[in-house]
Amino acid sequence: MKASARFHGRWTPFALGFPQLALVALFFYWPTLKGLWWSFHLVCPFGHCSTFVGTGNYVRELKDPAFYASLGTTAIFSSLGVGLSVGIALCLAWMVELHQRSGKVFRYLLIWPYAVAGSVLGVILRVAANPTIGVMGYLNSLWPGFWQPHLIGAQAMAMIVGAFAWTQIPFNFIVLVAALRAIPGDYMAAAAMDGATPWRRFIDIQIPLIRPQLFFVGTMNLIDSITNSFALVDTLTQGGPGGATDILAYKIYRDGFIGLDLSGSSALSMILMLLVLAACAVQFITAERQARREV
């Protein structure tokens, strides 16, 4: 932007930016610092007293088998959830692009699940996936004991992975449809003239051209799977059975609010933050590299 398009003045920009800065300071920086401080102290349950313990909390967490179990659960949940939501959304976006006649209707309807909050989906699934009265109840009456998510960890995991994907697909779908539609029609026409089938066009032209957006939705999903899957777990499985769905975000909440272990919970938060940071960094670096390659 040209310097001449900018205004002078010292106080005006300050006044304009101040409300946002104040809010961010109060509800972002202060809590983050507080969490960081807690993570290096042993804090009593309501936070009124503390002793400095250095990295003691981190060491304690990193020696705790429950931490690794939770980390492993998070890894499984995130990778499956992200893969499923990106894969299905991509497939649907491609179908909509191919089927232009009715594509518009589907484009309109397929984004409706965005309206459903994670907790509300959890509540619906508590009924719909209920072993006795739910949809799977019919299978249970054929093979008794087939579907028992409250007892079988893998089934509970499958349930929250599916539910997570369901909540993420509309977002991915919107972004990917927009990306596919942004590809100049000439490219597709040229490929068709070259004799490429729809499948080859998808693999050779469309996917490479929308790679930035694919990567973008993947990262967004990944961050969401780490941070935003709390509602699903809380309403569907509460981390059970036997810790099979005890992802880190849920463990932080449980340790902090139910176990009142502010130090351990804060140390976990910081570790989780590093994971999110790493995800952001990968997204940023890849986007940069891609941008540079295109220049």
Next chain:
Amino acid sequence: MVERHPLLNATTLVLLVLGLVAALGPIYLAVCSASVTSHQILVHGLALIPGDRLWENLGAVLHRADIGRMLLNSCAVSLIVVAGKLALASTSAFASVYFHSRIRHVVFWCTFATLLLPLEVRVVPTYAVASDLLSPLRTIVEWLTGLRLNLSINLLDSYAGLSLPLMASATGTFLFRQFFLTIPDELAEAARMDGAGPWRFFVDILLPLSKANFAALGTIVFLATWKDYMWPLVATSRPEMQTIALGTATFLPTETGQPPEWNLVMAAALLALAPPLVVIGLTQRWFVRGVTGVGK
């Protein structure tokens, strides 16, 4: 695309219909089960076709618990967050783009950093701040002067407490910043030549041009706030301050107690998802634009 192959057409259509069934299935099941009696669900299992008791069940839910109040809370909190975020995002983006002052970098980078750490990850200390808003002030004053102040404000169980932490994020600032950067420089120059100062330029030129962005950001912020679960869970303890996304979950049967009334649970779920569904249905253009513009 270019060709019209009947087999291709049929395959894509089948896959799309399957996708649609999966997408709308849970909502459909909720409608079905919310429109039958509790007895029918317990005896025959989940309803697969709608019954005729939808209105009665919805009425019963509205009667049974403070669902009306929860809907009102959700509306109030969502609208407060929308208004607050639009105001903060547009002004801070303006400050971060259209000034010579160094402050524009401060505004931008301080806001940018919030992207790195979602509320869910820092929920425990944020709770601590909300329960004792002046603790930063007290700590700083004590650190500087050694004085102990005896002031405190507790934001828990209040609209302010429910909405302010949700506003403290960067997404809106980014949307506006990106948009402002696409506006030709000459427009600002022309306004300067015409004698407009920064405020006039902001009010007369920038805001009218940003209408679509206000609508887009407003829509997705409304939806995100409405759907939020974790913050209301920790920031409220009184039932009358709960939001609907949270309150629906309290309808779930506890381990002990009478036979669960699944039809009412589903009716509550329907009430929780209907308003955002209407928003999406009616404002599709803004909504899609918001999603592609901001991320989430």
Next chain:
Amino acid sequence: MTGPAIQVRGLSKRFGSRTVIDRLDIDFAAGQFTVVLGSSGCGKSTLLRAIAGLETVDEGTVSIGGNDMTRVPPQSRGCAMVFQNYALYPHMTVRENIGYALKLQGLARHERMRRIDEAAELLGLAEMLDRKPAQLSGGQRQRVAIGRAIARRQRVLLFDEPLSNLDAKLRHDMRVELRRLHDEIGATTIFVTHDQVEAMTLADQVVLLNQGRVEQADTPATLYHRPRNLFTAGFVGTPPMNLLDATHEGDRLSVEGGGEVRLDRRTANATPVVLGIRPEAVLLHATTGMDATVEAQEDLGSHRVIYARLGKQRLLVTEHGPRTLRPGQTVRVGLPPQAISLFEKASGERIGHATGDVPA
């Protein structure tokens, strides 16, 4: 009602280590139409924006009507500006666009309307006052941008390549109209362009800029017929002036690869020079002169441009009337001494017109 004179003194502007404007001194005469001409990157837009106050300067002063305006904010300099992409406010109607500055000045509504109508009348915009910019054609938008400038009754009008987004026909019409407007309102006008046709047709004075310096500031005719240096000679005119290497000795000028021309001017020692002559001044089928070989020709309808060769040097000649030449043919060309410009080979500076003054 004549606009004020503008003086630029010692003006420099650097972006980082790049010097865009280098100690410029220019006078813009009161009420005159001055065109600042130059190729892209020569600093002409920066100069204009420095005068407008949109760009701060590193050194030097800008004074308007005798008052130092170097540190005065743009809205207080009494200038109005028309931008290359017009910069119309897209959400406002034509009326609101033209009236916005007047509103900010706090002018009463009826006075505002009167001035808007006046400007619209002058520019033929009366029909479209209630339309938005998106509903207008390029030429109409252009007129609104001009209307916005003149409704403020500023005595200085600044134009930043305003015609470059228009098609050829419209550009021609707008040129005529701009000149008429200028004569009507008498403001001091500075018009920046890279198009020499605009410079030649519009200007009272042309300032030719190159790499942040003034190469020549003169009337269009002087610029064309008496270029001060090789840069001006090569820049102005389509097709460009022929520049031939030659040696000046005594009163003879011998063109490399060609023959000799006898001049009025004499030198003691043989000096290498560059001979400049406009294609239309070269005589074809001359009785005395030098032999050139025709290589190709372009027929432009009203005339033809002949590409000929004098030894290793290229010579362009325009031919009017019936076609007489074919490629490969040899033709005798004459270089009339009174049409020749001489430049020092080393410095590129003009040595002086071979004879006399600018042809009438």
